[in-house]
Amino acid sequence: MSAIALAGVSRWYGNVVAVNDVSFEVGPGITGLLGPNGAGKTTLLHMMAGFLAPSAGTVNLDGTPTWRHPEIYRLIGFVPEREAVYGFLTARQFISASAALHGMADRGPAVDRALELVEMVPAADRAIGGYSKGMRQRAKLAAALVHDPQVLVLDEPFNGLDPRQRLHMMDLLRRQAAEGRTILFSSHILEEVERLSDRVLVVVAGRLAASGDFRRIRRLMIDRPHSFTLRSSNDRALARELLAEGEVDAVELRDGLLTVRTGDYGALTRAVAPAAQRAGASILELRPADESLESVFSYLVRR
Amino acid sequence: MTAALLAITARALLNRRRTLLLALLGVLLVLVTVLYRLGNPSDTESLEVTRRLLGDFGLGVLLPLVAVIVGTAAIGSEVDDGTIVYLLAKPVPRWRIVLVKLAVAWVVVVLLVVPAMVVSGLIGHDDPGLAVAYAVAAIAGALEYTAIFLGLSLVTSRALIIGLAYVMIWEGVVAGLFAGTRILSVRQHALAVAEAVGGESAVQAELAPGIAAGAAIAVTVVAVWLAIRRLERVELRGETA
Numbered sequence: 001m002s003a004i005a006l007a008g009v010s011r012w013y014g015n016v017v018a019v020n021d022v023s024f025e026v027g028p029g030i031t032g033l034l035g036p037n038g039a040g041k042t043t044l045l046h047m048m049a050g051f052l053a054p055s056a057g058t059v060n061l062d063g064t065p066t067w068r069h070p071e072i073y074r075l076i077g078f079v080p081e082r083e084a085v086y087g088f089l090t091a092r093q094f095i096s097a098s099a100a101l102h103g104m105a106d107r108g109p110a111v112d113r114a115l116e117l118v119e120m121v122p123a124a125d126r127a128i129g130g131y132s133k134g135m136r137q138r139a140k141l142a143a144a145l146v147h148d149p150q151v152l153v154l155d156e157p158f159n160g161l162d163p164r165q166r167l168h169m170m171d172l173l174r175r176q177a178a179e180g181r182t183i184l185f186s187s188h189i190l191e192e193v194e195r196l197s198d199r200v201l202v203v204v205a206g207r208l209a210a211s212g213d214f215r216r217i218r219r220l221m222i223d224r225p226h227s228f229t230l231r232s233s234n235d236r237a238l239a240r241e242l243l244a245e246g247e248v249d250a251v252e253l254r255d256g257l258l259t260v261r262t263g264d265y266g267a268l269t270r271a272v273a274p275a276a277q278r279a280g281a282s283i284l285e286l287r288p289a290d291e292s293l294e295s296v297f298s299y300l301v302r303r
Numbered sequence: 304m305t306a307a308l309l310a311i312t313a314r315a316l317l318n319r320r321r322t323l324l325l326a327l328l329g330v331l332l333v334l335v336t337v338l339y340r341l342g343n344p345s346d347t348e349s350l351e352v353t354r355r356l357l358g359d360f361g362l363g364v365l366l367p368l369v370a371v372i373v374g375t376a377a378i379g380s381e382v383d384d385g386t387i388v389y390l391l392a393k394p395v396p397r398w399r400i401v402l403v404k405l406a407v408a409w410v411v412v413v414l415l416v417v418p419a420m421v422v423s424g425l426i427g428h429d430d431p432g433l434a435v436a437y438a439v440a441a442i443a444g445a446l447e448y449t450a451i452f453l454g455l456s457l458v459t460s461r462a463l464i465i466g467l468a469y470v471m472i473w474e475g476v477v478a479g480l481f482a483g484t485r486i487l488s489v490r491q492h493a494l495a496v497a498e499a500v501g502g503e504s505a506v507q508a509e510l511a512p513g514i515a516a517g518a519a520i521a522v523t524v525v526a527v528w529l530a531i532r533r534l535e536r537v538e539l540r541g542e543t544a
Contacts (some may be wrong), residue, residue: 053536053539070391070393070397073392073394076392078388078392085390097307101307101390
């Protein structure tokens with residue numbers, strides 16, 4: 001059981017602050033690092049994996065600073081976001097070289113096990129240079145798993161994977177976590193983090209905006225003022241009925257578009273259909289007006 | 304551990320088309336020598352011209368050019384394309400990475416330079432001692448040059464440009480004009496080795512062998528120390544940072 005602890009960590013590049021006073025601890029299980037692009041996720045992961053020095057604060061793995069302590073890599077497997085690999089090697093050679101650099105003596109079985117884990121056995125003897133993005137991602141993961149690390153750090157592991165590969169990767173990470181490993185992955189996609197993580201860290205503009213159980217963060221995200229846009233056969237009557245219902249804080253009718261604001265997501269969704277019935281209107285379209293991840297993030301930050 | 308590092312470095316260096324193009328420079332040296340020898344020169348004349356070919360073209364152009372391209376690529380290309388992360392994410396002492404990469408780059412430089420110089424020396428002049436003297440000088444010079452350029456590639460991302468400028472300006476012009484700067488010229492160190500091996504008929508070097516050897520070792524050690532220090536502190540940023 002290994003844990004990575006950050007205490008008061010900041011990192012700046014010249015005048016630009018990439019990470020600002022972040023503290024948290026990541027233990028066994030799957031933790032998702034969620035944030036929009038440019039929020040500082042990679043900077044955080046690189047500091048945790050010992051590739052960047054924190055400008056302030058400490059980053060420790062089981063009490064050892066990660067920066068300038070290469071021996072921590074016995075415990076860590078790291079999967080970088082960058083696609084660059086040794087294109088001239090086959091997956092088997094790449095994973096075997098990884099095992100050799102870890103000083104493993106009997107490498108054959110470990111390499112086979114890693115290849116099976118990522119389902120790369122059929123393509124194992126082809127050069128990585130000719131692989132698809134998804135296959136490269138899996139080869140990188142196998143190379144990071146070959147020494148059976150306690151901690152696995154993955155930077156945007158789902159980028160470039162098709163839906164089937166995505167499910168497979170999720171399944172694989174779940175199994176690794178079930179064996180007691182500490183897994184930390186970054187993503188800018190809410191759904192990936194929601195489906196996979198036990199715990200979520202939300203990073204916005206270099207700060208830790210929220211952390212904890214996903215359900216709690218989800219509630220924070222849901223129990224906030226929501227806007228919906230509606231198109232129906234009779235917007236005016238529908239607006240009247242919704243206001244009478246009392247679940248709606250405000251309605252606006254402009255350019256033939258009905259915008260409804262509510263503080264209670266669930267109650268509104270339940271109220272819309274009966275209100276439409278009473279108004280004698282058919283609903284043509286109902287959609288959230290501000291569900292982009294950025295608007296959710298900026299709401300969390302304002303809190 | 305070391306074997307895997309050796310294999311990856313060697314394949315990465317030899318896979319580059321640039322490296323193979325460099326072999327053509329050696330072929331060029333041999334071709335020029337062959338053409339010259341076809342003109343049936345006298346013995347004293349062939350000694351003088353072959354000395355110039357091996358000293359000015361071999362040690363003065365071929366060796367530094369090959370060393371700057373191979374030496375800056377040995378670690379630098381991996382830092383540039385990000386694959387260095389796969390080496391850094393291993394519990395391998397950084398000094399070992401530097402020493403293994405230096406050894407591989409040195410061997411590659413020697414393979415690209417020395418055979419051409421030996422063949423050229425044997426064709427150009429009847430006494431094989433000349434070829435041997437310059438071959439040994441090139442092997443020694445290759446280590447010093449490669450160490451300098453490998454260290455340079457960890458200090459700046461423009462190592463190739465700076466390295467080329469150094470070869471042309473410092474080695475090519477400054478060390479020729481000002482005697483005091485010769486103690487820090489790799490080419491002068493190598494010429495001193497050639498004289499120590501082949502005697503004064505090979506070359507009349509500007510530096511005494513002891514001084515040249517001391518300076519060469521000092522430069523190499525400082526370059527290697529700097530490279531290790533930099534690799535221990537190399538920082539990997541995200542693609543957008």
